[in-house]
Amino acid sequence: MRPLILIPALLLPALMLIATASRAASFDCRKASVPSEKAICADRELSGLDDQLAASYKQALGAWQGRIAEYVRADQKAWLAETRRAGLEDDDEIDNAVCDGPLTPCLRDRYRARLAAFASPAYRHSGIYLRSDGSKLLIYATGALAVRVYNKPAAIAYSSREETGGAAWASSDRMRVQLDDDSGKCTLDITLNGTEAVVSKNPGCALKGVEGRFKRDLKDVLANYELDIY
Known part of the structure; x- marks a missing residue:
């Protein structure tokens, strides 16, 4: 024993x-x-x-x-x-x-x-999305909702965040972004499905190069970018 x-x-x-x-x-x-x-x-x-x-x-x-x-x-x-x-x-x-x-x-x-x-249900949408011409869409969907688009690698085409009333969820997979341009209000609708973001704008929006299909870059992360969106 x-x-x-x-x-x-x-x-x-x-x-x-x-x-x-x-x-x-x-x-x-x-x-x-x-x-x-x-x-x-x-x-x-x-x-x-x-x-x-x-x-x-x-x-x-x-x-x-x-x-x-x-x-x-x-x-x-x-x-x-x-x-x-x-x-x-x-x-x-x-x-x-x-x-x-x-x-x-x-x-x-x-x-x-x-x-x-x-x-957060929005976490699945956070990330970086790329368009075929090299434009880049950044979506910060957890915490304060924020959206940014780069027409070129270092050129910010537009940016908006929730605190200023510029970005809001229209549904669980769709957000609406309000921007000001030379012609007045510009509304962008962004529809997401996890691996793709489709951006459209209202007919009166004068901003160019912001709409289209953006494919998600699964290898890039938001930690590589500064969240200094105004």
Whole structure:
């Protein structure tokens, strides 16, 4: 018979804490090497949020029968890379951009925002869409809705965001963008199906080169662009 090993009662809480910490996050806490990872492993709430995010990410991969899984993976990779830099002291500029203040509360807020993004029905529309002539449509559909079009790689044709009343959802798969041009009001309708965006404008709109079909670029992510839309 195998001998019975007795563990002193005083050691049980500590041992349980170690066991919980090692499996509380979506990564192995024994290999945590940067401040953000250590903070996640040391904080029960953060560990729980990390577990929730792993589950939400898995669900997002299956959106539209997995048709945008490549984008979701690239988007999450970019988010994780930025989050992992939080708290690093070797680059104050990056650190301040990720977390401006105490690390643990900042990471909690960051995780909650990411969970909210995955939970939003609009997340599946967020991304970069390309037209055959090289024009680019950017749609920030989580948080504040924002839309931008580049007629050329570095030329902004139009941009609009929700706070100014310029962009709004007409339905779950269709948005309407209000713009001002020389002739007055210009209305753009954008219909989305996950892998394509179709942009049309009202007859009186004088803006050129903004309509047409834009195919989603599943390899490019919004993290590669600045959200400085006015």
